[in-house]
Structure formats: structure tokens, C-alpha cells
Amino acid sequence: MDIKIHFLSIPGTDNFIEGTNFNDLYTLHMIDTNVSSIVFKNILFVEQYLKTKIAYLVSEQYGVYTNPKDLSNCNPEDYLYRNNYGRSDRGRNNILRQLKETLSSDRINDSVAHYANIRNHIPPWILVTNITFGLTIKWYNILSSSDKTRICSEFLQTPDLSIDEKKEFISISLDLLRRYRNKIAHGNRIFNLSGLPALPKKQLLDLSHNVLLSSEYNKNIGKSDLFAVILTCFILIDNRYILTNFMSDLIYTLNPYANIRMNGKSILEILGLPNNLFDRLDALHKQKFS
Template identity: 35%
Template sequence: MKKSKTFRTYTEQIDLMRSRGIGVPDRREALEALSTFSYYSLVNLNKHLYGGLDKRDFEGNPTLLDLQLAHMLNMNFYHLLLKGILYIEASFKTKLAYLVSREFGTQSGDTESSRHDFLGEEHYDRSNRASEGVLRALRNKLRFLLSDSNQNSYSHQFLAGNRQLPPWMFVHDIEFGLAIQWYKILKKSDREEICVKMIQGETGEPLSGPALDLSCDFFLAALELLREYRNTIAHGERVFPSEMAASLPEEPLFAVLPAGILSPEEYRLGTGLKDPFACLVTIVFFIHDPILMLSFLTEIRSQLDFARLIQENGTAGSLDSHQILGIPPFTLERLIRLSHHRFGGLSE
């Protein structure tokens, strides 16, 4: 039989916080905080900052205000991270749909053998045992878009008009994870083309040989890392890098990163492996538009300035904002350096 949790009133929650080493100087403010953010968000999701998830009592004498500020910083920062991931997801899907449309056509039916069907099996890597299942999932998604349960969507209205849904429209209706699976069943040359466009940009220099192989290894690992962060943040869960399954492999990462962005020593200590810094570097690395880069870096700077202001006005139990966010102090400096490598000073 599963162990049940005990319901506690806000007053009881305040007493429990005090018993665990959390300062609650103002009961009225505490009642408002608990009814706004919840005990779980303020206490349970911040345990790792004050002693560890396995500890009952909080170390360092934090106040409820410290926990509120930590929660707000995390929410703001990870919403920004999610926005950056969505930029890259859109770029990836655009390039995927462009290649599929150009090479395989713009029509799709239920037949699995038509050369003009962009989901026809002959267009994909038949040696990949996942191909059949992924193509089935994509066809099922197309059928779902035509179903009555989806009748209010633009795609349904488009299909209901007896029109084909082209790849550049269809790709926006599929999950990031399914788009990645779609990419993985492409033939090698098609996968490489998308990889090079994502890494070098549409007008960048081509890659070949070992550099291309390592770039493709990095690209696929980066997509999986972004997908995992995206899903975790979008579901309202706190990001704990130690629980992330995806990571950036060392050799491919250092093969594509410019010098001065990350050192091997920093990587071996966990920075750039699967932490938020790894996610940020991946986002910035895949941005090829200077205005988009400027916008994203400006928002990061704004968030870190806000975090610094909060820290300066915090209590004795306040933690360093970088520690709260799980990023190294040099984060913004390195991201700007990566941006300068691509655009010069245009993106600062």
C-alpha cells in the first residue's frame, strides 16, 4: 500500500518550515507566499540548495524570502531557456521540412510505396530498423490532424478542404521528439546536410571527413539534450542536471566549439556536460541570425542583472545567484565570446 501524504493548513506549513530551519519572520507575508507559490515549490524544490534532497533540515538559515527569490529566479531563467530552445526547435524543423519537401515532394497519402509521398519508405534509411515505426507514427499524426477531435486547428481546416498538408506545415504539428526521430531515419547524406546547415548556417562552409562525423555526433546529442530540457521545463518541473539522461559527448563537443568557450578541465568537472550551461551554449551555437542572438543575449543579461540585484538586497541566507541557477559565474562572458566568434560585435 502506498504511503499517503498528510494535508497541512498554511499555518501548519509555517510551523513545519520553522522546525526545519527556515526563517519565517512575518506570518502574514508567509500566508500570501504559500497561497501563491505553494509549499512544494518553495521548500521541496529548493532543498538541493540548502543541504541536499536527502536532508530534512535546511542548512544556512535561509528565510522564506530567500526561498521565494530562488523560486522566482529559477522560473524566470528557465522560461528564458525554454524560449531559446523553441528558437532552435523551429530552426531545426524548418530545415527538416525544407529538405523533405525539396527531395521527396509535398504530398502524402496512405500508400507506403509512392515516390511522390514524402512519407514513402523508399526515401528513408531502410537499414534503420526504427524507420517503419517512425513513418507509421508520422502517418498516424497526419490522420489525427484530419480527425474531428482536431477540427478547430488550422491544419484540420486545411486538410478538410481536400488539400495536401505540405511538410513545412505538417512539421509544426509534430512534437520535437518525433521530429528528431524523423531526422534520424533520413538517409546519411540527408542527415548530414541538415546537420551542416544547423552548425554552419545556410551560407556557411561545408564540412567533410572526420569534422563532419564529429559535427553530426554533436548535433544529435545536442538535439536530445534540448528536447529533454524542453520537456522538463514545459511540464513545470525543476531541472536537476544529475537526472538528465542526455549529455554532450566530449570529443564532438570540443571539435565544434571555438577555443576559449570551455576548457577540458571545466568539462570534466561537469560544466558543459548536461548542465544549464551546456544547454545555453548549445542554443547560442545554433543561432545564425545576429538580431536573434542580440535579443537572446540581452534577455540573459537582464535576468542575471535582476538576480544580482536580488542577491544584493537579500538576507544573510541568500545564495549566489549563479549557484541558484546552476550556472558558472563566467556564463554570460563565454556566451558573448561565442557570439563574437560568429558575428563580431554585432550581437553584443
């Protein structure tokens, strides 16, 4: 969405609110760029966490051997053997084929090239370095029910949610982060993005330790917006140092504009974030690692 929409007296026109100046537009553009970079970086941490968890599980359960040239996925010795994965997913064979095709493409990285040329196998922890976040999520989606249970339980260790509730949250939250990441990568503004999946209310309120209120969620705050993405990163990243840096980066970027108002709104409000964002993130951080 174009930044200028926040400065229009009549939506859908080019009539700016009296007093709007170029500096306001430029300031908002720079804030958008900087916050996008911070969020993007932390979504990458979630992506790496997912890849690591899948690679460790698959190698432990199904071994380290795969043949990139065998696209039938019928070899029981191959960790991409189709019967290792959920039989109900119609796209299973296609996804397994996509995984192998990344190993045969001209875009393999140095790690894959080394294993392909020197070793006699390409283990899962090398495969994941060569695939996209989207394909990684597809790989997760075709895992067997028990394998999904293990990964979801590692991500979400709370005893207050059933495994089905955990699986629902992981599935939707990964899709939310993927879509948001793609929008940032394609240069979209992070202000008021629409069409993103909504996080399930019960799980979100529980996992955020109620730093998000039910009444706020009902008003679409923290449901599928920037605040939802930030909360999701805080929930899925289990590293005190990374989350401390996440907060510090946001504070460093946004605090200089704490007393600035544009069109009667604070910068945080324009971003769709609560004005006490940092207090909430600090409370969530303390609860998470208490």
C-alpha cells in the first residue's frame, strides 16, 4: 500500500491533508524500510529454525541418503522415500520431486556441490541450505502426523494447548510469515497489508501470555497484521539473545519518532502497532524465559 494514503484528505485521490510535506513522506518511507529489514531478518531466523528441525528429524528417522536422479521416490533407503511421509497429502510426490530437483539444478550452493562431488550422499542438513522457505514449509506439510507432532512440540512447549491446536498454530503462523516475507522481498509497504492468514485466537492469546487482549484481537489487532508477525516471531524463536536484539533493533529504529504525530497518529499507530509495544514485548520476553 502506498505510504501517501496516510496523508490524504480524501482516500483514492491526490488531495493531501493541509500541512503535509515531503519530509513526512520521506520519514515514513525510511521507517517502513528499516522496520521491514528488522522483521525480515527475524523471519529468516524462524526459517532457519524450521529447516534445522526438519533436517534433524528426517536424518534421525530416515537416514542421510538420497539419490537426486531417482525421482520415483520408491527407494526405502532414501530419506525422501514417499512412504516416509503422510499418505493423505495429494501433493506429496510432487513436493518430494521438487526437493530432489533442487539438488539437480544449476543453482546448487557450494555445500550441495561439495557433497554431490566428494561424498556419496546429500544429507537433509545440506539439502535445507538449498531450498526456499516456501518449499521448506511444503516439506513440513507432508510430514507424517507423528513427525509433525514432534516438530510442533519442539516449537511450542506449552502444556496448555492440545497437539491439534499446536499444529493449527504452526501451520497458519508459518504461512503468515512466508507471505509477509514475500511481500517485503517484493518491495511492498508493511503498512496495512491485507489478505494475510489470521492467527487462531485461542492459541495466540495463550502463547503471547495475554500481552494481546481478546478485545484487541476482535478488532483485528494482532490477528494478521505487523503486530501478528512480530508476536509470531517472538513465539517461534526460542533464543533469548536473538529476541533481545529484535527488541533493541525496533527500539533503536522507532524511539527517535516517539513524540512525532502525523495526521493525528503516532508512528506506532500508523504501523498498526500498540503505543506500548515495547512494554508488551518486554513482558512477553520475561514470561517466555521465566
